[in-house]
Amino acid sequence: MRLIGAAAAVALIVVVLWEAFEAIVLPRRVNSRWRLTVAFYRSTWTAWSGIARLMRSGPRRESYLGIYGPLSLPLLLVLWAGSLIFGFGALNWGLGSRMVGPDASPTMGTYLYVSGTTFFTLGLGDVTPRGTVGRALTVVEAGVGFGFLAMVIGYFPVLYQASSRRETTITLLDPRAGSPPSVGELLRRHTGGSTLRLEEFLRDWERWTAELMESHLSYPTLAYFRSQHDNQSWVAALTTILDASALLIAGSEREPGRQARMTFAMARHAVIDVARVFRLRPILTTPDRLSPADGERLFGILAASGCAVASPEEAAGRLADLRRTYEPHVAALANFLLMPLPPWIAPGAPAQGGPAGPLPARPTLDTRGMHNEG
Numbered sequence: 001m002r003l004i005g006a007a008a009a010v011a012l013i014v015v016v017l018w019e020a021f022e023a024i025v026l027p028r029r030v031n032s033r034w035r036l037t038v039a040f041y042r043s044t045w046t047a048w049s050g051i052a053r054l055m056r057s058g059p060r061r062e063s064y065l066g067i068y069g070p071l072s073l074p075l076l077l078v079l080w081a082g083s084l085i086f087g088f089g090a091l092n093w094g095l096g097s098r099m100v101g102p103d104a105s106p107t108m109g110t111y112l113y114v115s116g117t118t119f120f121t122l123g124l125g126d127v128t129p130r131g132t133v134g135r136a137l138t139v140v141e142a143g144v145g146f147g148f149l150a151m152v153i154g155y156f157p158v159l160y161q162a163s164s165r166r167e168t169t170i171t172l173l174d175p176r177a178g179s180p181p182s183v184g185e186l187l188r189r190h191t192g193g194s195t196l197r198l199e200e201f202l203r204d205w206e207r208w209t210a211e212l213m214e215s216h217l218s219y220p221t222l223a224y225f226r227s228q229h230d231n232q233s234w235v236a237a238l239t240t241i242l243d244a245s246a247l248l249i250a251g252s253e254r255e256p257g258r259q260a261r262m263t264f265a266m267a268r269h270a271v272i273d274v275a276r277v278f279r280l281r282p283i284l285t286t287p288d289r290l291s292p293a294d295g296e297r298l299f300g301i302l303a304a305s306g307c308a309v310a311s312p313e314e315a316a317g318r319l320a321d322l323r324r325t326y327e328p329h330v331a332a333l334a335n336f337l338l339m340p341l342p343p344w345i346a347p348g349a350p351a352q353g354g355p356a357g358p359l360p361a362r363p364t365l366d367t368r369g370m371h372n373e374g
Helices: 002-025 036-053 059-095 108-119 132-172 183-190 196-218 220-224 234-251 257-277 292-304 312-337
Strands: 098-100 128-130 364-366 369-371
Touching: 002 036, 002 059, 002 132, 036 059, 036 220, 059 108, 059 132, 059 220, 098 108, 108 132, 128 132, 132 196, 132 220, 132 234, 183 234, 183 292, 196 220, 196 234, 196 257, 220 257, 220 312, 234 257, 234 292, 234 312, 257 312, 292 312
Parallel strands: none
Antiparallel strands: 098 128, 364 369
């Protein structure tokens, strides 16, 4: 029994160290399904989001959901550290390492106590190993604990910096596309009779989607981090960029159709890859976000903004085809993360399309962040 326990302890230690290496050091997507970290996030997010689904939508539920991402990191650290401590304690027990201390015969509790003090390099000295095997394991565990804690301490700032960069760009979308963002507001506020600014806007967001894809594939935990501001999320921002690019591809006969195609390709790539990380199946049956009347309004706004628009029937057909390539995936992400999808046209938007005037000079600030009143 002791030898079997020692073998299981070695397997547990190897699994935890490899998972920490994959999650922190390895800069690529991990495809393994049977992982301790995956089981942790599946079980905890299922319970956390299940409680959130029972709550009414609003600031209270958003605040509750916003706790999970940052809280999951120290909880994951506790899981890893506790598993390593238990593994080394069980390994000492399985190998029958002799201990010098107040207890005449060391128990499993004694081995776990020695393992914990060694892992965190406390060096209390009230119970010490005696013999070559026990001393060797103590040295190895102390080195593993020191390196593990140093690696995790460096891991947390990387995640928070990546989240901050993502949210900074999302905040810039507020005065350009409204809150929540919508394609109609984006066209009204960003074109002003010329497509040059819209082309530059799409080029900048092409880079943002590429950075989001790389960071969220390497660190899927970032997907659970929510925005600090009302009516904002990375899923809503990414969907708005896909909507805008699809509308320009379908309705515009000239530029910025070329840039829109490149931005659309990158954003769609990001959506599909992130959805695959969480093994989400596309949701094919969802309420239609764009009614035929709103579609006609959008093409009218696009034409008034200076774009050469194709025939409405042809443009509507192309737009429907493009939407089918990404909307099932963003719907799956929105349902899984409880992040609502943005509208195509903001509620209360003017009935007639047309280029907007200058952007508001001073957005109104409140205690939660920036919100544009325009």
